[in-house]
């Protein structure tokens with residue numbers, strides 16, 4: 317079995333760390349523990365794919381699908397020499413079944429004692445560290461949810477009337493504000509433009525108004541990435557400007573959002589943070605935007621650092637892809653949020669704060685089976701995208717896994733656009749090759765304004781002017797973006813980046829790794845440079861005779877210039893994966909799918925890619941049928957956060 321794992325590693329099917337965990341355990345355990353060793357390697361491997369645990373029931377029911385093996389980029393040779401997961405599982409013990417595996421695990425010294433490396437919980441196998449993160453989050457959220465706040469619904473209704481105006485129809489935004497007053501934990505979920513920021517400003521105003529004579533509440537705004545934090549600051553600032561009815565508390569609502577790393581205070585060479593259980597944050601309310609991108613380790617760190625009296629409010633789109641690191645926190649907490657599942661008691665309380673009652677189908681006599689949903693509001697109505705037009709329609713059909721309209725659009729999006737102007741901004745381009753001339757033309761047109769801007773370097777050597785120029789170029793990068801589903805292969809991110817670099821810059825790009833005009837994405841957190849995974853910079857020369865530097869925008873809106881030699885972990889970013897595009901939006905988004913079906917093509921991936929587009933969306937693929945297959949496939953979220 318170890319030899320098989322070695323082969324999987326040699327062919328890039330699993331990571332070195334997965335193999336080495338198996339090797340270490342094999343040294344410590346008896347020979348009859350081969351199943352445990354194999355499953356431990358698979359737990360570690362699943363972690364690398366974003367799952368905090370290995371779901372054993374799923375594994376034994378569908379090994380290849382659960383593990384996503386063989387990988388999308390598997391070579392022909394590897395397919396000949398490597399055994400498939402179901403064979404390896406069967407070989408560790410003849411006729412191996414889920415039941416056998418559970419029995420072996422329950423008796424294993426690697427699973428049983430207090431400090432064993434593995435933990436088995438309800439047919440899910442964890443590395444102990446991740447099990448502890450999950451427990452910390454569950455215990456903390458349970459305590460915050462149980463801490464019901466004394467609020468007079470009549471008084472609350474007056475404040476909400478003031479903020480939202482007289483009500484004629486149900487307002488979920490108002491419901492979210494009311495719900496957030498009840499306990500110390502709240503989730504507000506909804507797609508792009510559904511009014512999460514609009515609501516959160518009113519929610520904070522409600523909190524400040526209800527505090528009475530006491531000191532203003534100390535509020536912190538945070539997001540998982542620098543870009544998301546910058547967007548949060550901007551949207552909250554804009555929303556505050558338009559709101560006259562909160563003049564009395566406006567000054568008590570902050571507009572500056574920081575990254576979660578900055579909120580907690582990173583420590584050099586450590587996974588820990590300055591703020592933790594022993595040194596909690598000095599705050600009464602923490603709001604986290606883009607919460608779907610927060611991983612389990614970070615969420616555990618946040619709840620540990622949050623004082624027990626403080627409120628935690630999560631904002632995000634539960635239907636998006638989960639965090640790149642292990643997590644899927646938001647998706648697990650508010651799965652089924654579209655159905656409400658509110659207890660009759662909660663419904664009565666919410667109705668007492670409003671003139672219009674909640675729709676009857678959102679109440680569930682068995683609502684207590686959905687503890688997190690008693691603290692969750694979901695918004696459906698996008699103010700930015702009409703669900704009957706263009707991007708909104710496409711995103712909605714994909715999210716609801718509907719085929720009929722999609723089939724028509726895939727067959728002839730041009731005819732649809734010609735017949736109905738509202739579909740003019742979504743186009744399907746079927747191309748046989750990724751280097752097709754029409755693709756080159758679209759890319760060249762998309763990036764033409766960027767190249768023009770780069771050539772317009774200010775002649776003066778004023779640092780301020782040069783920074784404005786760089787800031788404009790970084791903004792321009794948000795105008796046009798290629799997103800790929802996969803990293804490798806002809807239709808993958810790397811080859812697209814090579815191709816686009818060559819189309820735009822010719823041999824200059826082919827000969828040198830670093831060239832002026834190359835956008836780069838940081839691929840790992842670098843605390844010493846204060847750069848985060850996902851940060852985008854662009855290579856420029858401040859003056860023609862100066863060396864190349866990479867310009868990054870800071871959260872405060874300034875420009876930092878770094879020498880390329882300091883950046884060890886970056887990818888070219890003309891094309892990026894859909895996973896890495898989370899939290900960003902682009903005026904024209906082009907989504908590229910691979911030629912063949914791969915397990916990562918899911919409805920969540922397509923939905924995330926489509927909703928990155930602000931004004932125009934193009935789908936580029938060789939085989940439109942793949943879209944229909946992907947729409948039917950959902951991500952299996954592993955994790956036990958929602959277990960009772």
Ligand SMILES: Nc1ncnc2c1ncn2[C@@H]1O[C@H](COP(=O)(O)OP(=O)(O)OP(=O)(O)O)[C@@H](O)[C@H]1O
Nearest residue numbers: 489506507508509510511512513514515551699700
């Ligand atoms: N009830 C409302 N009445 C009037 N305008 C609204 C209302 N709700 C939202 N809006 C407006 O709709 C736009 C989108 O709302 P908002 O930015 O709050 O959405 P969001 O869910 O935070 O979007 P994203 O996830 O993309 O950040 C904003 O201009 C906001 O002012």
